[in-house]
Amino acid sequence: MSTTVTTSKRYSLNGRDLLRGALVAAISAVISQALVMLNEGEFVFKWKVLVASGLSAGLGYLAKNYFSPATIEVTPVDEKTVQDVKDGDKEVTIKPT
Numbered sequence: 055m056s057t058t059v060t061t062s063k064r065y066s067l068n069g070r071d072l073l074r075g076a077l078v079a080a081i082s083a084v085i086s087q088a089l090v091m092l093n094e095g096e097f098v099f100k101w102k103v104l105v106a107s108g109l110s111a112g113l114g115y116l117a118k119n120y121f122s123p124a125t126i127e128v129t130p131v132d133e134k135t136v137q138d139v140k141d142g143d144k145e146v147t148i149k150p151t
Contacts, residue, residue, distance in 0.1 A: 063124045071119045079112030 086107035138144040
């Protein structure tokens with residue numbers, strides 16, 4: 055059984071994009087804060103660094119998705135299906151949503 059995932063269209067964002075953007079923001083904020091603390095040798099949270107790095111990474115991710123064209127990901131596809139399409143035994147059709 056294959057799973058089909060369609061990303062958002064160009065110049066739009068969907069809920070999945072927003073959720074992943076928030077995840078990228080949180081992870082990058084934590085990593086950058088940890089690097090700052092290790093570099094300075096003191097373990098003090100600097101909220102401005104935390105917020106700035108999180109916002110810049112999250113907004114960067116959302117901007118990338120906003121300007122990227124839509125893609126369709128089908129996973130997993132077994133080797134037999136691919137070979138059947140190559141041999142002409144099966145047909146691939148694309149239906150717009």
